[in-house]
Amino acid sequence: MPRILEVNGLRAGYGMFSVLHDVSFQVDEGEMVALIGSNGAGKTTTLRCVCGLIPSKSGTIAFRGQEYRAPVTHELVAAGLVCVPEGRELFPGLSVKDALLVGGANKRARGSRQKNLQQVYDLFPKLRDRQSQLCSTLSGGEQQMVAIGRALMAMPSLLLLDEPSLGLAPTIVKQLFETISLIREQGVSILLVEQNVRTVLRIADRAYVMENGSIEMEGSAEVLANDPTVVDAYFGVGSKESV
Numbered sequence: 001m002p003r004i005l006e007v008n009g010l011r012a013g014y015g016m017f018s019v020l021h022d023v024s025f026q027v028d029e030g031e032m033v034a035l036i037g038s039n040g041a042g043k044t045t046t047l048r049c050v051c052g053l054i055p056s057k058s059g060t061i062a063f064r065g066q067e068y069r070a071p072v073t074h075e076l077v078a079a080g081l082v083c084v085p086e087g088r089e090l091f092p093g094l095s096v097k098d099a100l101l102v103g104g105a106n107k108r109a110r111g112s113r114q115k116n117l118q119q120v121y122d123l124f125p126k127l128r129d130r131q132s133q134l135c136s137t138l139s140g141g142e143q144q145m146v147a148i149g150r151a152l153m154a155m156p157s158l159l160l161l162d163e164p165s166l167g168l169a170p171t172i173v174k175q176l177f178e179t180i181s182l183i184r185e186q187g188v189s190i191l192l193v194e195q196n197v198r199t200v201l202r203i204a205d206r207a208y209v210m211e212n213g214s215i216e217m218e219g220s221a222e223v224l225a226n227d228p229t230v231v232d233a234y235f236g237v238g239s240k241e242s243v
């Protein structure tokens with residue numbers, strides 16, 4: 001399988017504060033890869049760097065074979081790398097439909113916006129029913145659907161998701177993970193940051209464990225799900241979800 005994303009020796013932080021120390025990982029075409037780790041480990045910082053939202057101090061990011069030393073978010077989106085950030089970041093004043101259409105504004109996706117909108121509605125039928133509703137009045141689960149739908153409108157080949165299940169009820173989380181698996185089956189590669197470690201290791205192909213800004217472990221999701229260190233550290237309170 002060809003590499004869709006290759007990150008090598010990434011170092012980054014905020015001002016003088018170093019967060020990522022020599023982070024390297026890969027995602028192959030068609031794979032779902034999970035990035036797990038404790039609070040403050042550097043997962044969001046990693047995704048922000050890969051998406052061009054914060055600069056890296058050193059290291060390289062290659063997407064579909066092209067190296068980006070200082071990635072610019074809109075260029076990455078145009079190339080097919082799209083991020084669903086932590087906390088969703090929707091425009092509260094927009095209707096569901098308009099928020100989705102904004103996601104498909106890039107040159108590559110614009111021509112097929114109406115078709116893509118219908119595909120997003122097929123994936124999340126609830127959004128079709130609520131297309132005129134303001135995003136600010138949606139439930140947390142519905143907002144997450146809009147955030148993912150908006151990213152899909154950009155026609156990604158690689159989707160980066162930062163804690164999509166945060167704050168959602170277990171039944172909604174279950175549906176959400178089923179939908180994420182479906183998106184992967186439709187040919188989109190996925191890099192998924194999640195606190196629901198037990199669940200995510202069930203649906204991912206491979207995973208990386210990050211602690212203190214470094215990758216501490218990596219392997220197939222199945223092997224990591226049975227690794228005593230992972231079980232002790234991450235299958236505790238908070239990840240004993242019923243899904």
Ligand SMILES: Nc1ncnc2c1ncn2[C@@H]1O[C@H](COP(=O)(O)OP(=O)(O)OP(=O)(O)O)[C@@H](O)[C@H]1O
Pocket residue numbers: 014017019037038039040041042043044045046
């Ligand atoms: N904007 C910021 N300015 C300064 N420090 C930050 C900023 N954002 C994050 N940090 C710090 O960087 C470190 C890594 O944070 P990050 O958000 O990447 O962790 P995380 O693995 O995503 O954690 P969580 O599971 O809680 O979301 C933390 O110590 C955090 O306090």
Ligand SMILES: [Mg+2]
Pocket residue numbers: 043044045086162
């Ligand atoms: Mg985070």
